[in-house]
Amino acid sequence: xxxxxxxxxxxxxxxxxxLSTADECTxxxxxxxxxxxxxxxxxxxxSGVVSNTDLGVQVAFGRRVGTASINEFSDAALERVxxxxxxxxxxxxxxxxxxPAVERQTYRATETFSQATAxxxxxxxxxxxxxxxxxxxxxxxxxxxxxxxxxxxxASANSNGNFGYQTSTEADYTCTVRTEDGRxxxxxxxxxxxxxxxxxxEDIEIAMRKASASAEAQALEPGKYTxxxxxxxxxxxxxxxxNFFNARPADEGxxxxxxxxxxxxxxxxxxxxxxxxxxxxxxxxxPALPWDGDGLPRDRISWVEDGxxxxxxxxxxxxxxxxxxxxxxxxxxxxxxxxKSTSDLVRETERGILVSRTxxxxxxxxxxxxxxxLTRDGTFYIENGELRYPxxxxxxxxxxxxxxNNIDELGRPVRVGDGQTMMxxxxxxxxxxxxxxxxxx
Numbered sequence: 007x008x009x010x011x012x013x014x015x016x017x018x019x020x021x022x023x024x025l026s027t028a029d030e031c032t033x034x035x036x037x038x039x040x041x042x043x044x045x046x047x048x049x050x051x052x053s054g055v056v057s058n059t060d061l062g063v064q065v066a067f068g069r070r071v072g073t074a075s076i077n078e079f080s081d082a083a084l085e086r087v088x089x090x091x092x093x094x095x096x097x098x099x100x101x102x103x104x105x106p107a108v109e110r111q112t113y114r115a116t117e118t119f120s121q122a123t124a125x126x127x128x129x130x131x132x133x134x135x136x137x138x139x140x141x142x143x144x145x146x147x148x149x150x151x152x153x154x155x156x157x158x159x160x161a162s163a164n165s166n167g168n169f170g171y172q173t174s175t176e177a178d179y180t181c182t183v184r185t186e187d188g189r190x191x192x193x194x195x196x197x198x199x200x201x202x203x204x205x206x207x208e209d210i211e212i213a214m215r216k217a218s219a220s221a222e223a224q225a226l227e228p229g230k231y232t233x234x235x236x237x238x239x240x241x242x243x244x245x246x247x248x249n250f251f252n253a254r255p256a257d258e259g260x261x262x263x264x265x266x267x268x269x270x271x272x273x274x275x276x277x278x279x280x281x282x283x284x285x286x287x288x289x290x291x292x293p294a295l296p297w298d299g300d301g302l303p304r305d306r307i308s309w310v311e312d313g314x315x316x317x318x319x320x321x322x323x324x325x326x327x328x329x330x331x332x333x334x335x336x337x338x339x340x341x342x343x344x345x346k347s348t349s350d351l352v353r354e355t356e357r358g359i360l361v362s363r364t365x366x367x368x369x370x371x372x373x374x375x376x377x378x379x380l381t382r383d384g385t386f387y388i389e390n391g392e393l394r395y396p397x398x399x400x401x402x403x404x405x406x407x408x409x410x411n412n413i414d415e416l417g418r419p420v421r422v423g424d425g426q427t428m429m430x431x432x433x434x435x436x437x438x439x440x441x442x443x444x445x446x447x
Contacts, residue, residue, distance in 0.1 A: 008037045008057035012171040015161035018061070018079055023165050025088045028065035028095060031165045032107050032301075036060050038158035039124075043131040046150040048139045053131060063091045066107075069100040105322040107164040108301040115172065116293045120200035123175035124157040130201075131155070137206040138181050147217055149210070151181030155201065160295060170297055177201045178423055182383060183213040184447070185221050190396075191447040192216025193363050193383035195238055197423025199293065216362060216384035220396040225443055226387065228400060232358035232414070233438040234351050234388070237430040239381075241422040242364040243406040244430060247375050248283075248339055251309055253318040257328065262375050262407055263315060270318060277313040277410045284308045285336035292427045294337025302334035309339075336426075343416035343431025351417050351434050353391040358434070360386040360393060364402070376405045380444050399447070400440035412436040 010018075015035050022033040037059035044052045062075045065088070072095030076087040134153050142149040155177040163169045180195045192213035198204045235243075250256070256263040256270035263271045286306040287294040296304055300322055308316040317333065325332040352360060367379035381400050386393040417432035 008039050008059050009157060009159055009173075010035065010037055010059070010161070012161070015159065015171055016163065016169065018084070019161060019163035019169070021081070021084055022061070022063060022088060023163055025085050026063075026065055026092065026165065028067055028092055030066050030107050031088070032064045033163055034062045035161040036062075036158065038156050040154060040156040041126055041128070041131060042152065042154040043128075043135050044152045045135045045139060048143050048149055050132070050135050053128065061087060063087050065091045065095050066104065067092075067095050069102070069104040070095045070098045071101055071104065072096070072098055103323045105326065107166050108168055110167040111170070111297070111301060111303050113170050113296040113303055114288065114305075116287045116296050117290065118172060118174040118199065118293045118295060119157070120175045120202075123155055123177055123199065123201045126155045126177070126201060134179065134206045138210045141207070141210055142183055142214060145214060145218070146186055147214055148184045148186060149181055149213075150184075151179065153177065153179045162301060164301070168301055170301070172295055174295065175199055176423075177204060179204065179206065179209070181210060181213050183210070183217040185217055187221070189223070189447060190217045190219070190221030191383045192218075192220065195423070197421055197427065213383075219386070219393070220384050220447070223385075223396040223398045223447070224387075225398045226359075228440045228442050230437040230439055232355065232434065232436055234348065234355060234358060234360045234432060234434045235364075236348050236360070236362050236432050237420045237422050239361045239364045240433055241428050241430045242367050242379065243377055243404070243409065244339070244341070245426060245428065246367060246369065246377055247406040248309075248336075248426070250372070250375060251318055253320045253328070253330070253333075254324045256318060257324075260372070262373055263318065264373070271315050272318060273314060275314050276407065277310060278413045279313040280413055280416060281310055281313045281410050282308070282342040283310040284340055284342075285338055286340065287337050289338065289340060289429075291421055292338040292340065292429055294427065298335040298337070300332075300334075302332055304334045304337055307333070307336070309336075338427045338429070340429040341416075341419060341431060343419045343433075346415070346417040346432075348417060348432040351415060351432055352388055352393065354415075355388045355391060355434060358388045359397065359438075360384075360388055370403065374405050375407050376403060378403050378441075380446065382444075382446060399444040401442045401444055402439060403441045404439050409435050409438060412438070
């Protein structure tokens with residue numbers, strides 16, 4: 007039952023809606039088949055397949071809301087979960103921000119499914135592990151990594167007549183390569199919808215080169231440096247920033263997008279004029295489901311245009327209060343850039359630091375999006391267009407808002423999976439703030 011056809015899912019959802027005696031009912035079915043293989047110390051350690059299907063039911067009596075879930079689908083089980091949700095709704099206090107379920111919507115299907123990814127076999131997963139491990143063994147390097155692939159479906163219906171169904175696939179690969187003495191470390195990650203666009207033999211070479219080259223790291227004084235952030239390193243900071251592209255905290259004075267004296271910064275210049283962000287569920291590089299968690303249809307929408315805030319997310323309750331049109335939450339984030347690779351940016355840099363990866367990022371100040379975190383897995387000093395030597399890792403204190411005002415150049419965007427699927431370019435930035443050294447590799 008992990009993967010249901012549209013007809014199978016609709017049959018169950020229709021039954022649930024018909025069983026409910028509440029003022030309204032929304033039912034959601036999700037199912038997935040997830041395969042994985044893990045390796046460490048140049049050996050496969052675990053592999054397996056996990057499948058599951060869940061039904062969630064939300065009902066409302068007036069403004070009293072109850073939810074319940076179950077993972078069995080007999081008629082008796084369906085009635086049981088509906089009654090449980092209704093019992094909880096009757097006990098619940100009224101929700102002052104309650105908004106009724108959406109009316110019937112029209113969704114534009116997006117290309118989120120790849121049959122090749124859905125058809126991955128255990129032998130294919132093992133081949134990815136082999137292609138990662140054997141080159142490392144040959145060069146006395148040690149690989150540790152994880153491949154996870156999934157096919158899934160999402161279906162939802164409500165008592166207002168709305169219905170949506172779509173299937174998706176994804177594969178996510180990460181690998182860390184260390185030198186035998188543990189002093190050098192390299193890392194690579196790849197997130198794809200179609201497994202045919204992934205080649206472990208090519209990607210592992212990146213991690214191997216960085217591991218070997220980073221073994222004799224030298225200490226540099228903390229301070230402000232020109233940096234080149236690879237896409238994965240930049241995404242770690244930018245994804246935090248997009249948590250604040252919501253109109254409510256901005257209007258309530260709780261965000262870097264809050265305007266002095268009240269309101270938000272829509273229309274104001276906040277970033278360098280070269281900064282552009284948008285979301286598009288139909289983008290072929292990062293396709294997303296055509297609706298958000300509230301069932302609102304997703305369309306292409308600009309968030310930042312030429313450095314100015316173009317739109318914010320207006321949830322249905324806040325849109326109603328503010329007299330605005332609700333905005334669907336994004337399924338992806340796409341940043342425009344140029345045509346150059348990370349290597350091209352390095353070749354054109356007189357002096358600076360290349361950052362392969364940022365990690366353990368934490369918030370310091372929400373109103374400025376000041377973040378702290380560490381570099382790792384390959385940090386290098388650049389001089390006259392070449393990587394001269396590896397440097398010890400740094401702790402940084404930096405705001406993505408500030409860094410996107412200190413742009414020297416943006417490269418070619420690539421797909422990055424960092425909690426949310428993104429297209430992010432490598433970027434060369436001025437005055438990136440490193441506050442201390444880190445002994446971690």
